Every structure is written in structure tokens, then in C-alpha cells.
Amino acid sequence: MPQAARVLPVGRIYPSCIYPSRIYPNIDLSDWQCAVLLEPCHHSQQTPSIDVRRLGERVADACLLQSVPLHRVGSVRVATLMPSGRPVATIDDRAAPVCVSLSHTRLMRAAVACAEAFVGIDLVEMRPATAAPCRGKPYRRSQSLDAWFTQSELGLLAACTILTREMLWAAKEAAYKAARLDTEFRPRQLTIEHASGNRFRWSIFDRWATVSGAGVFFIAADHIVAIAAARMPEPATLVPHARPPAALPMEKAFS
Numbered sequence: 001m002p003q004a005a006r007v008l009p010v011g012r013i014y015p016s017c018i019y020p021s022r023i024y025p026n027i028d029l030s031d032w033q034c035a036v037l038l039e040p041c042h043h044s045q046q047t048p049s050i051d052v053r054r055l056g057e058r059v060a061d062a063c064l065l066q067s068v069p070l071h072r073v074g075s076v077r078v079a080t081l082m083p084s085g086r087p088v089a090t091i092d093d094r095a096a097p098v099c100v101s102l103s104h105t106r107l108m109r110a111a112v113a114c115a116e117a118f119v120g121i122d123l124v125e126m127r128p129a130t131a132a133p134c135r136g137k138p139y140r141r142s143q144s145l146d147a148w149f150t151q152s153e154l155g156l157l158a159a160c161t162i163l164t165r166e167m168l169w170a171a172k173e174a175a176y177k178a179a180r181l182d183t184e185f186r187p188r189q190l191t192i193e194h195a196s197g198n199r200f201r202w203s204i205f206d207r208w209a210t211v212s213g214a215g216v217f218f219i220a221a222d223h224i225v226a227i228a229a230a231r232m233p234e235p236a237t238l239v240p241h242a243r244p245p246a247a248l249p250m251e252k253a254f255s
Contacts, residue, residue, distance in 0.1 A: 023062050027112075029229040030199075030214035034114035035063040036121070036227065038220050041109050052102045053078045053087065056111040060089045060100050063113035078102075084182040089113070099232075101177045108223050117213075117229040120177025124170040124224045145169050148187040156195050163195050170226035171195075171215055175202040178228040179211040202228060 024036045037059040041051065056078040064076065078100055081088050089096040101120045103110045112121040145165045146154065157163055171192050176185050183206060190204040203212035213230035 023059060025062060025066055027216070027227065029114070029117065029119070029216055029227060031231075032114060032117040032229050034112050034117075034119050034227065034229065035059050035066070036110070036112045036225075037062075038108060038110050038225070040107060040221065041104070049080075049104075052104045052109040052111065053080075055109055056087055056089070056100045056102050056113070059111045060096065060098050060113040063115055064096065064098050067115040081182070086177070086180065086182060101174075103173075105223065108221065110220075110225060112227055114229065117232055118178050118180050119230075120174040120179075120228045122170045122173035122177070122226050123220075124166045124173075124226075126166060126222050126224055148172070150188055150191055153192050156192065160195050162197075164224075166224050167217055167226065168192055168195075170224050171200050171202065171217070171228065174215060174226040174228035175204065175213065175230075178213055178215075178230045179204050179206075179209075180230075181206050181209060181211070183208065200226075200228075 024038075027034050027036050037055055039055060057076045060078065061076040075091070076096060076098075077090050078087050079090060080086065087100045087102050089098050089100045098113050098115045099118050100111065100113050103121050103123045105123050105125055107125070108123055110121050110123050112119050145168070149157075149165075149168065153168060157165065157168065169187075172187050172190050173185075175192070176187075176190055179190070181204070189206060190202065192200050192202050194201040198217045200215045200217070201212070202215060203210070211230050213228055215226060215228035218225040218227070
């Protein structure tokens with residue numbers, strides 16, 4: 001277990017019921033703060049996407065009540081934006097002033113919300129220390145991730161003793177969600193540039209945009225939790241008395 005990462009306690013799973021964790025409302029992400037909700041779940045549940053959206057609604061509502069003094073009618077709802085599947089929080093069918101991100105595994109689901117920045121979250125199960133080799137072969141799940149890492153990221157793994165491949169992959173997934181590009185995930189286009197303790201910095205270079213931000217790692221039960229954030233773009237401003245470009249002749253415009 002990475003000793004530098006903060007441990008977030010989660011509820012325990014019993015045969016007949018689930019004791020959920022509480023909301024962590026003030027997770028520090030460099031220049032921003034977010035709210036996180038983690039909850040254990042039974043692996044037999046068949047509707048993880050619906051359950052995790054309900055979790056997103058709870059954490060988004062808590063984040064809004066804390067950071068934005070709203071006088072509203074109705075409750076927060078989380079829907080998915082197609083075709084990317086990115087979650088979007090709404091109030092009375094209008095976009096809510098909060099960013100939400102979701103993740104789930106067979107044993108845990110997670111949601112993060114932030115009113116100050118774009119955020120992303122990812123869960124990765126850690127390999128149990130007592131895991132037995134499968135059919136006499138060594139355990140190779142971590143090593144198989146190397147194909148998706150850049151040379152600089154492989155250098156980070158070699159230089160930082162507490163950074164694991166699972167942590168690096170979770171950071172990439174969380175950063176991709178925070179970038180909000182709504183394009184196909186290409187892991188090698190997103191780079192974890194720096195990792196120290198439980199913090200990391202990242203950037204992504206896409207044909208449509210260049211986005212960078214910060215992130216943090218946590219340990220929750222047997223899961224690595226990576227949360228990434230990116231600055232929201234500044235509202236566009238109009239330049240007064242801007243001279244419009246000269247119109248092209250019709251025959252040149254379509255040549």
C-alpha cells in the first residue's frame with residue numbers, strides 16, 4: 001500500500017446489508033476543493049450504472065449546498081451525455097453549476113463533485129498481497145499496463161518508489177474524465193508529468209484542445225482512488241469595436 005496516500009475509510013459489507021461511507025466534503029485539489037462519496041457494493045448487483053448515478057446526485061447536491069447558495073425547487077439529477085457517456089448534473093432540466101464524475105468496480109462505487117473546476121475520478125482494485133499465481137504463471141496484470149504508458153511515465157515509476165502501475169493508470173483515467181474532451185480515450189496522449197507523495201500533475205494534447213491539471217491519490221479499503229481536476233475555461237469576452245474580417249468574393253469562398 002502506498003504509505004503517502006491518505007486513507008479514506010469506507011463502510012463494510014455484510015451478508016445482509018451495506019453500511020455506506022460518509023461524504024468527504026473538503027478534498028483539496030491544488031487550487032480547488034471537491035466533495036467525494038465512496039460506497040461499497042455487492043458484486044452481484046446488476047445495475048451499477050444506475051446506482052452510481054444516484055451516488056453522483058447525492059454528492060452533487062451536497063457540493064452545491066456547501067459552495068453555492070441556491071434557492072431552488074427540485075432536486076439534482078445526473079444523466080449521461082451521449083455518445084461519450086459523460087455524467088451531467090441538472091436541476092429542473094437545466095445544467096447545474098457543478099461538475100460530476102463517476103466510477104465503479106465490482107466491489108465499490110465512487111462519485112466526486114466540484115463547483116470550482118472540472119473533475120474526474122477513477123477506482124482501481126489493488127492486487128491482494130496474498131494473491132496466488134494463476135495456473136502457475138506469475139501475476140502480470142500490472143506489467144501489462146506498460147504498453148499504455150509513455151517513456152516519461154515509466155521513468156516516474158522507476159524514480160518514485162511509492163508510485164505503482166495501478167496508481168498511474170487510475171490517474172490517467174481520472175485526468176481523461178476531468179479533461180472533458182468527449183473523444184476516444186487514448187492513454188498515450190495523456191501524460192502524468194509529475195508524481196510526489198499523494199499528488200500528481202497531468203496534461204493531455206488532443207487535436208481539439210490542450211488541457212492540464214492536478215490530482216490526488218487516496219486509498220479506500222482495497223482500492224486506489226485517483227481524483228483529477230482541471231481549470232474551468234474563462235467566459236469568453238467580446239472585444240469592443242472589433243473589426244469583422246473582410247468578406248471573400250463568392251467564387252473564392254467556395255474554391
